[in-house]
Amino acid sequence: QKEVEQNSGPLSVPEGAIASLNCTYSDRVSQSFFWYRQYSGKSPELIMSIYSNGDKEDGRFTAQLNKASQYVSLLIRDSQPSDSATYLCAVLLGNTGKLIFGQGTTLQVKP
C-alpha cells in the first residue's frame, strides 16, 4: 500500500464548477497535511495546509481532513481555466520533516 494515494485523473470540470480532489494516507500518526499545486514545468506551490479534523477554507479553496478515515480532500469552487494543473497531496511523517507526496491529480478546467 502506498503511503499517500491519489487518483491520477485527469479530472475534467467545466469552468465555474466545483472540483473535488481526494487523497488517502496510511500513516496513522501523521499530523500535518498539505495540498500543493504544480503547473507543468514549474515547482510545487503551497495551496493549503491542514492539521485538525474538519474543514479549512481559504478563498475558493477548502481543505477537509478526517483522521479517523485517513482522508484528506481539496475542493475548488468556481473553477477557472487557470486552476488547470497537477494537485499534489502531501503528508508529513511523524516529526521527521519527511514530506511524502501522492502521485498527483491532474485537473483540467474547460472554458
Next chain:
Amino acid sequence: DTEVTQTPKHLVMGMTNKKSLKCEQHMGHRAMYWYKQKAKKPPELMFVYSYEKLSINESVPSRFSPECPNSSLLNLHLHALQPEDSALYLCASSQVASGKETQYFGPGTRLLVL
C-alpha cells in the same frame, strides 16, 4: 516573503563532469531539503538538513553529495552522474524539520545528463 532561490535554472552535464546546484533562502528557516522529481512523478525526498546538520539521507547514491555551509545555503554536488539522474531537482526550506512546518519550494534546477 517565502522565497527560495535555486541556481542554475538549467544544467546539462556529461557523465564525467562535476557540477554543483545551489539553493538559498533568507527566511531564517533552519531546515532545508533536496528533492528529485522525474517527469509525471511526484517529488521524492533525497536529503534533509536540520540546523546545518544532515538528518535524513534517503539512501541516495554517493554520486550526489549535499553540503550545508550555513543556515541560508544548501548545495548539491554532482559527480559521475548517469542519464537516469536527469530530473528536476527541487530545494525546499521550512522553519524547522518537525511534524508541522510547511515546506516552501524553490523553482528547481532542470538537469540533463548526457
